[in-house]
Amino acid sequence: MVRIVWTELASKELQDIYEFISQDSKLYAKRQIIRIRNRTKVLKTSKYLGKIVDEIGIPIIREIVEGNYRIIYKIRNKSEIAILTIHHSARDLTKRNIEGT
Numbered sequence: 001m002v003r004i005v006w007t008e009l010a011s012k013e014l015q016d017i018y019e020f021i022s023q024d025s026k027l028y029a030k031r032q033i034i035r036i037r038n039r040t041k042v043l044k045t046s047k048y049l050g051k052i053v054d055e056i057g058i059p060i061i062r063e064i065v066e067g068n069y070r071i072i073y074k075i076r077n078k079s080e081i082a083i084l085t086i087h088h089s090a091r092d093l094t095k096r097n098i099e100g101t
Helices: 008-022 026-044
Strands: 003-006 061-066 069-077 080-088
Touching (some): 003 026, 008 026, 008 080
Parallel strands (some): 003 080
Antiparallel strands (some): 069 080
């Protein structure tokens, strides 16, 4: 089982997602955050589950999807992955500077 580490950027983005959705509904904001966090838990036992991020093209940078969000992570070593960013799929990823890539 691998350890999941959230980068500062990814943690802030999760908070930003909550704040944005909560303008309409705190309940739905909380549910979305729970769904994103739960989705990352599958990586504990299947770190290669995600596909290689097309825009980056590095085999250890991968993504899984939860709803409209791309959860981009990096396989640091055999026992640790880092969640790099939570990116809304409607936005252009090529215009982002993601730490750890």
